[in-house]
């Protein structure tokens with residue numbers, strides 16, 4: 001425990017400590033974490049021209065959320081085989097480990113891994129797991145998978161993803177979630193898929209309250225029974241909802257850098273993460289799609305520390321909240337807790 005005055009400005013030493021903490025991340029899209037140089041290499045190998053998705057400096061090029069989704073889909077269109085996903089997994093975990101992440105959950109969509117076919121999905125999953133096991137041995141980072149359906153593909157296609165999730169639920173596929181365009185359809189349209197996932201023993205999350213307001217977050221909790229919310233930040237607009245989230249221990253997977261780059265908030269100073277926390281809502285910190293948003297877990301921590309004057313003790317608490325809310329089993333949680341204690 002630190003005995004520093006919480007109002008005193010952070011020193012370089014304090015920031016160094018924050019930057020180098022071991023970290024737990026709960027909200028990371030598998031394809032969205034693909035380093036641009038990895039995608040460019042794969043495109044070259046396969047002779048696919050996706051040069052329009054890159055800026056001159058080699059980073060991803062998009063303006064606004066819908067354009068982001070289309071660039072995302074174009075960039076990831078070169079990921080076509082289980083082998084590609086194995087290489088992608090290694091590339092992602094190398095980046096995360098470099099930034100001090102010791103446990104991460106990533107969203108993996110059967111729509112992109114075998115087109116929703118259960119047997120094809122198993123092949124992709126096998127390849128991803130092998131790469132993840134190697135990364136755990138070599139880099140001390142643990143990955144677990146959360147199967148996601150894509151909201152703008154509609155409820156029918158989501159059922160195929162839910163079936164893939166249910167068929168492979170266990171110690172590695174630990175959760176079910178939904179990403180995509182929040183402005184399409186309703187959370188409750190996906191209740192069938194969420195019921196299937198819950199019955200298979202999977203823990204549940206969904207993207208809500210990023211583009212639409214508090215009612216979306218309320219509906220996610222009430223209609224789908226999720227125990228975590230991707231983003232959920234616009235819950236701050238409804239005090240009664242904040243109270244409900246706090247009472248039910250619903251945990252928000254907050255991605256501040258993503259929210260600022262996509263224009264949900266103008267700047268980190270306008271971001272409600274501290275206000276949500278003050279209202280008793282459980283918050284955690286993640287990157288979402290780090291290379292798209294020019295961020296890393298280290299950057300997220302340092303930027304929040306600088307903006308909110310949060311020292312290492314605050315981030316240790318956030319990590320504990322994240323570990324408690326992780327969808328993995330108890331043995332995995334205990335192993336990760338040991339890695340956090342070292343800090």
Ligand SMILES: [Zn+2]
Nearest residue numbers: 179207230288
């Ligand atoms: Zn996301």
